[in-house]
Amino acid sequence: MTVATGQPCCAPIAREPLSESAAADLAALLKAVADPVRLRLLSLIASHPGGEVCVCDLTDAFDLTAPTISHHLKVLRTAGLIGGERRGTWVYYWVVPAQVARLGELFTPLAQPAGE
């Protein structure tokens, strides 16, 4: 009848129907990571020792032109998932943990379907 797990019960998504505006907001965030290249970019940046990566290193990891990588980085940045800064000749990017965490929280404690 009631939930069997020790969870605080239910991801936001399962607790109550998402409002139209919350859905739009979250969908925009999800769109930013719903691309193979951007997922890999995010992973590359997040897993890099030091937490920062030079664009030059990112470009080498793909079979894509620099403008394309730049475009994807901009999408991630606009979504607030990464931050970036120019330092001399190179530009460095790092992840913004709080924003990435929003994605995780959305689905995580889902587990059981609502009623059960």
Place this chain on the structure above:
Amino acid sequence: MTVATGQPCCAPIAREPLSESAAADLAALLKAVADPVRLRLLSLIASHPGGEVCVCDLTDAFDLTAPTISHHLKVLRTAGLIGGERRGTWVYYWVVPAQVARLGELFTPLAQPAGE
């Protein structure tokens, strides 16, 4: 220096660079939820007492035609995020927790940037 949280440290995405195929696979899953309508649909289904919802109830919640709702449900279903079945006159849908959990796990224990 080392991570300060009690976390098992780092979501898969931050532990090591995602492989090309893993990224493609996960991006497909994320694409399925990276839409305001589908997010709301998933939330409506997940939060419904009983864990099942009739399509007729879903259609009423949106300013969209039935074919469009049907299309979105198919996308969610193809991604394995929901299951569905016809029972007499009506068709019911429910969420598949394991698949939804994959999304949460991807980002959840991220927290700190890798190196720090």
Place this chain on the structure above:
DNA sequence: CTATAATTTAGACATATGTCGAAGCAGGGA
């Protein structure tokens, strides 16, 4: 000041995606 290297911006183009109206397919009743 000019040349070179690292990124981003701009513009173009092909493909993918969201939405609709019309038609097709069950099931349940008269």
Place this chain on the structure above:
DNA sequence: TCCCTGCTTCGACATATGTCTAAATTATAG
């Protein structure tokens, strides 16, 4: 049997997205 209701499939269409080439921008080195 015939029809009506609920849902899906089909085809069309406008918009969004990913990628490229060419050009602009910013910084360092001669």
